[in-house]
Amino acid sequence: MAFFKRRGRAGRVQPGECYHLYPRSVYDAFADYQLPELLRTPLQSLCLQIKSLQLGSISEFLSRALQPPEPLSVQNVIEYLKVIGALDEHENLTVLGRHLSVLPVEPKLGKMLILGTIFNCLDPIMTVVAGLSVRDPFLIRFDKKDLAESAKAQFSARDCSDHLALVRAYNGWKDAERQQSGHEYCWKNFLSAQTLKAIDSLRKQFFSLLKDTGLVDKPSENCNSRSIDEHLMRAVICAGLFPGLCSVVNKEKSITLKTMEDGQVLLYSLFSA
Incomplete structure (x- = not known):
């Protein structure tokens, strides 16, 4: 998730109190103490910041924190970077890493932006x-699911x-917005x-x-001289998402998914019906 704030908001704050209302069930589920910001910050971006500030080894620096991230998670991020x-x-x-360290997005998305700039399809x-x-x-509206899926299929x-x-x-x-018909289009x-x-x-x-x-x-x-080349767009998207890619292998009655390093992989749903 990218986090941005409007520049015009700067300076328009003052001391005060803020009250939030929560249902009892939500309140009871709260932890006694909030997680340290170090553990709430995306680890990939944090590692890039550590290197950009020349703070030495990523693992050693993070290990000195009061509540450090899991060492295996840190090592996996280093290998990914x-x-x-x-x-x-x-x-x-x-x-590339120096450029990614100043972009407030996930490294894979920042890389995609940089490649879009280089190949003039920004x-x-x-x-x-x-x-x-x-x-x-x-x-996807449940009462019009078929129509919604058909509309998406057209795109x-x-x-x-x-x-x-x-x-x-x-x-x-x-x-449609330029013709003042954006609402009807949506x-x-x-x-x-x-x-x-x-x-x-x-x-x-x-x-x-x-x-x-x-x-x-x-x-x-000039940044968009090749923006109509869909083959180039697909290549830039794949390069940005790498190594989180898999190929689809068609079989007679089913398909399998394979990655370059792990071979066959399975997809698991994060939500239950």
């Missing part, structure tokens, strides 16, 4: 990254890509206007941030 090219074999920041990639940072804009076309479906849905919404296509607006806001912040960090130093048109 090496695999994606953010750290070298000696655990030093690479050029606009659709910003939409994908923003969509992965907020909720799914496609609404997926033949490539069966949720990411490209999101790009097409967002672009259609922007066109209603017809089972889309959440609120989520699309959140994606639009994040996109603007991404572009501003990339300019501020010097990753974008050319006109917007």
